Amino acid sequence: MIKLPLFSASQNAKNNTLHGAGPRPPQPYSEQTLHKGSRLEGATVTESVCPYCAVGCGLNIYTKGGKIIDIEGNPRSPINEGTLCPKGANSFQLAVNPHRVKNVMYRAPYSDHWETKSLDWALERIAQRVKETREEGFKAKSEDGLRLNAVQNMGSLGGATLDNEENYLIKKLLSGGLGIVSIENQARI
Amino acid sequence: MPGLGASFGRGAATSFQQDLANSDCILIMGSNMAEAHPVGFRWPMKAKEKGAKLIHVDPRFTRTSALCDLFVGIRAGSDIAFLGGLINYVLTNEKWFKDYVLAYTNASTIVAEGFQDTEELEGVFSGYDPQKQEYDASKGHWGYEGAGGDKPKQDQGVEGAGGAAEGGEQKSQQGSKGVHGYGLMGGASSHSTPQSESTAAPAGQPPRDPTLQDPRCAMQYLRRHYARYTPEMVTQTCGCTVEQFLEVAQLLCDNSGPERTTALVYAVGWTQHTTGVQIIRAAGILQMLLGNMGRPGGGIMAMRGHASIQGSTDVPTLYDLLPGYLPQPAADKGHEDLASYVKYEGMPTGYWANFRKFIVSLLKAWYGEAATPENDFCFSWLPRIDDDYSQLLFFNKMAKGEVKGYFLFGQNPGGGGPNARLHRAGLRNLDWLVVADWFETESAVFWKNDPTAPPSSEIKTEVFFIPAASATAKEGSFTNTQRLLQWHDKAVDPEGDCRSDLWFVYNLGKRIKQLYADSTDPKDDPIKHLTWDYDHDEPPRLPDGSLSRIEGEPNASKVLQEINGYNLKEIDSRTGKPKLLSGFSECKEDGSTACGCWIYSGVFPEPDRNRARERKITDNPVQPEWGFAWPHNRRMMYNRASADPQGRPWSERKKYIWWDEEKKKWVGNDEPDFEPDKPPSYRPAPDCKGMDAISGAEPFIMKPDGRAWLFAPGGTKDGPFPAHYEAGESPVRNLLYPKYQASPTTRYFEGPLNPIAHTPESEYPIVATTFRLTEHYLSGPMSRFNSWLNELQPEMFAELSPELAEERGIEHGGWMTISSPRGSIEARAMVTRRIKPLTIDGRIVHQIGLPFHWAFAGETVGGNANDLTSLTADPNVSMHEGKAFVCEVRPGRTGTPAQPTKKVAPWPTREDSPDTPKSAQPEGHLK
């Protein structure tokens, strides 16, 4: 810049209009610019799948120091070839989000607020509630005397957003183990 | 997706998204693909670049329409009329693909005597019981000729029910306690329907008339059934012009045949109707006639909504299914013991002849050592269903206080359930509720933030909110819309007390087992003996090599291995554990194999080989080494049909799988969806069983007759042919069958919380349809807590035409109120010419479009379109009707607007990336 003769830039501009940017004067780089790089350098890449719709786009999750620093489309995936939709591109905000609940919360009957509880407390209490409800609702036979072995006063909903393994365990535990019949997910709807 | 199951044998998208790029024409209908599946739309766009024609038929001009060559606007809920018109056009103009139709469909099969079509009975098929409002397929003689009860060919015979095909139907009669849904068949689930095939189809070859002249052959019925679906009738019913309709018909016909293929793409725009299954059936019939099934660039692509919605039906969290589309045993269906269950649900011919192997392997996977041949492999432990326990009906019960406890895993019925008010009333009437989710969704805060609910002090529900780990913080597999299993690794540990649902279910299971450990009650045997050991052998590590801090996390790979299956008799020397199965063909019926979900078998063939996790790119365009597609990694189903009956490609251009005479096997880029070495010339002997009964020229191996079903002798509860009925709520009379306004088998659950406007002359003259925006996701749990998405679509709006806006005095951008019989919501008015008033039967009918993404929890809140939808169920799958209902609109707001429950978080985080110099930090932290 300093060596730039007065108004010489407009000479360049004239060249520009003739389809050539022309030689540009050296640019005054700052310290940061000189060392410009992406934050992905040195990051760990984990290949993943987008959790939104059923297209099944491949994602790359970049982590550093145990934190997610970037999520983008996996260019190797034959389904999305690195591209994403706005929701997929938002995957980072889905994972890193101040609105995410990070503790177990409990609402007592008729209460107007949440209480924070420990995981252990919640698991124990839920297990108890399941057992109580099952004891109350288990039917070995129908009124017509047909075999039921079913629990009809409890249910579960959800699964289309979960992993296959999770669905498998839900069905196995709740149906195969406890005899709960109303196990459902978004797929019906 | 029983529509596909009934037509072709498996209820899943028949092809893979990338294959759409090979199409010459794509009809997108009942789907707003560019908006709901933008990345999937990449492939139609590639086809378009290569010169393919894209057609969009939809009630609204959407972003999809903008990119298509042709847009035809129709009235929501008139799809069967349109498709029926196309079928009629193809038949009357003799544009159907004769060689294909004759060889690969049941066009020539003779239908049982006594069957009567809607043309004969003025709007219903034979077998209709007006009292019960349902069909009895057996009384209606929906079966094939010669397969009837009087002539049993199924030598297994079925428990005094007359045996054979129509005897099988008797089963459904027996099991039909006013509800849908036992078993795979009958379209009980929204998935595969092989069972009904056994109920309806005969063993051996049914009588056929290859000349198609017999008046009782399927083709003749088809012609008569659709004869009145003329272009004029289509126009009057749908509201499009004759020219538009003919242009579509012309394009489809011009782009089908040996040299060219047309693909169909649909989504919930077809399924969320009381006639949804039949709409998809109609599409199936069209594609059969045009010869587009099982061929590259053809097929029917179902675009499904959730990351693993296909997986959650394959490995079902569904009340009427066991893994792998085995039916949940039913109390009244003769499922008393394993033998009778297999007798009822298995099939003599086709692939379902292996039924017993799959159920026994499942029982071994669940009950382990306890399951022995002597005790019927504990078959009696499985709970029996005696009613419809689907979401809609169960919430209806819940709202009446009949349900005590409930789990929600990443689903938000309080926001997204049809008639969400009723769903919230259900939640308020529970004793306890467990919500495992990421954010405080409507279903988590219904007791404090619902502006339409009573105060917290009157709501009894005890609520446990379990913070779920995000997909990035857990490992497991998703099955996408093209049946592709893709494993995702865990990238980081979940924060705080967030845990995967796998962790929660596993550890809850452990606690429950502890609670029952000392029980001697036989009812507790299943839980005591349930195999439940998925602990990691070594402490798990994160991808960067560090140890995970989460205690008690189960090993998801072990779960997938159990799903894949083991040979219990063989020990793998590498692991010292039972050897993994290499595919479902290894399943045994003697209890020597355990397999959690037979159709997924082969996904984990070796201890260190998780094929869902494999991501190898090859020069094979099908990319068979990227993930694992069920069944057996076949990317395109029914691909035997890509070759002619002699096994040669129909054309060089559409070559996919063909018979290699030298190698004596089927070759091509994909796994053949056929026995790999069965020659095209193979013809079964009359007494053949199982797969041996399928000839070398019959590609639809899940069907007992190996053929696609133009006429569906079973598999649906509302008729063998699709017929146009108006939606449960419609302001228009049924022009085709004036005697039957809506489908005669529609189930309404009327009550104070769910009033229905049946008559066309109700005070709700406007047709409403719901839709999805690219920028949001479902009822919003995964988008309305995300400021980057909220800013793109910050408010609930309704799309309406300038004409309607002027009529009602509604201003663009201003507030409007939309009312249905279920209630009122407010929205901003998006007055747009993209919505057009339609001329139906000589009068103007207005439509409005409602995105269904908003409710009362999150950073952005607003009117909930699902507070307007109703609990109305189709007979096959209890699917509600969200895509067509009636409403009225007026300017102004409702009285009770919701307030955001979360303050906007513009930045997800402003923390610097760890271990990164300043020059490489994100530019936008603005610090």
Place this chain on the structure above:
Amino acid sequence: MILQQLPVLNELSNAFPPRQTPVPSPGSDTQPLMGFFTDTSVCIGCKACEVACKQWNQLPSDGFNFTGHSYDNTRMLSETTWRHVAFKEKIGGEKSRWLMMSDVCKHCEDAPCQQSCPTGSIIYNEFGDVYVQPDICNGCGYCISACPFGVLGRSPEDGRAHKCTLCYDRQTDGMQPACAKSCPTASIQFGPVEELREKAKQRVETLHAQGNTQAYLYGADSLDGYGRLNSFFLLEDHPNEYNLPEAPPQPLHGQETRYALSLLTGLVLMLLSALFFSKGDNYAR
């Protein structure tokens, strides 16, 4: 040292002396100029580019305003929106259309913002892209007014001007910009500008051959005297329909004349004043 913690001192070390780094000429073998070609004929208006940009650059949301401008609720490019998708409904006529276009900084070859920047914060980087160096910009706001496309904005957060960096940080590591990478229909393409121009011209020919005669390139060549754009567009309607200027002014050109006229006026006034002072002197004596 306490002194080193003074922010002003940091700023001093940051500012002086500027390091001079040459920028390659176009077509240079070692490093061709890089840019965007945004083909609106295949844009599906999904806004993935907007979110991908925010995600990569970790930009904040701009607040929630329902505009009623079809599906566009972010209205325009700004200091925190570096990609913006415009929507225009053109319904009726022979074929209804819904124009969608992902707008972005044009990375002008002859950029007014770069020329106006008094601190040398805005530079042409080694990829020929116009880049605001965040450690230099002091928020004078000149570039904001100089830009004929209204691209830049000043953030109330840090007081500095921000705009699309063409993912400079990604480019230095050999990656393509986040928006181009995410675009599901290749509406946004990234590459050497010369190659993109060739590709774009072929695309227009193809579209014309298919009967889409409205398609034309915006900014691939000079726009009525305004230098070429390194991020140029294929449009299907009048530029104003996308809120683009038909012939953007290059206001930094022609300053010589303006200075000359100003100095001339000043000189005349000085001469007259001098005259009055000297005449008055005589008169007074």
Place this chain on the structure above:
Amino acid sequence: MPGDTDNRRQSPDEQAGKGGKNSADSSGQEASYYDVPMLKPPVWQWEIATYFFLGGLASGAYILGRLAERFGGEDYREITRAGTAIAAVAAIPCSPLLIKDLGDPKRFHHMLRVFKPKSPMNLGSWVLTACSALIGLATVREVLDSKQEDLPTEAVRVADGAINISDIVGLPLMLLLGSYTGILLSATATPVWSRNRWLGPLFISSAMSTGAAAISLALEATSEAKSPAKDALQKVETTARVVEGAMLSGYLVSCGELNEPLTKGKFAPHLWGGTVGGGFMLPELLERLPVGGKVRRWIKIIADMSTLLGGLALRWSILFAGHDSANDPEAARQASRPK
């Protein structure tokens, strides 16, 4: 602050709005993008308007002071003294105002990081720095001059010599200081300013008129007596005003319809009342009133103050008209039509 977004002219969409703009679709209307501005409004607020005025004032006052000494002789020394003092007073707040206006004020010195005359703002920063030094020098010299008796004559002579030599570069620099601000505005895309050749001349003539008025005000305030200096200043003022008026007319005419935010917008009163009325007409009228004595002095004081206010109003109205102009998409479309 004033001038943000409100006073936009109606775009075609808005005009149609009453009945016609009843949908998201605008087919059939003139090519436009709703009412969304095509350009960003300037970020500059009152600090900049004030700086434009003070910078001009300093430049005008300094120039007149130097001219008076060089061409006028001893009788006009009071103009030099007053001019230098006014320039000093006016120059003092300039840099703080500019720094305050920055988004990141602690980086003010980045302005001098490079020398880049292509950028009027960079050039202006250097010019302001240099001019501040010159004004400082002149002030020192005046102080020395006033204390001549107490100081060695060499020192005074050196100062005198220095200031005289400095005029060779000083006067052109001061002209730049008074005019670059106008060129800076013209080197923006804001339609009402963009590429306008009249702004620089307008600003320099306003600098002269306000400079003269300020000196005149100072002289009147300090002495009642008539003097040739006052007479000469009167002529300078009138001349500068006439030129300024001509430049303003030229500016407004050259803008064509784009001048509407200035002539009809929120700041039209500033322009018509402040600049045209207060800056040109009122002082000229007052100065021609046939009155004498003390009244005449007060009238002169009022006229001079009015001129100063007019100069301020000119910068103010033009700056804030720029805000409105940039926010008006129709103006932006019009300004970017191919010639």
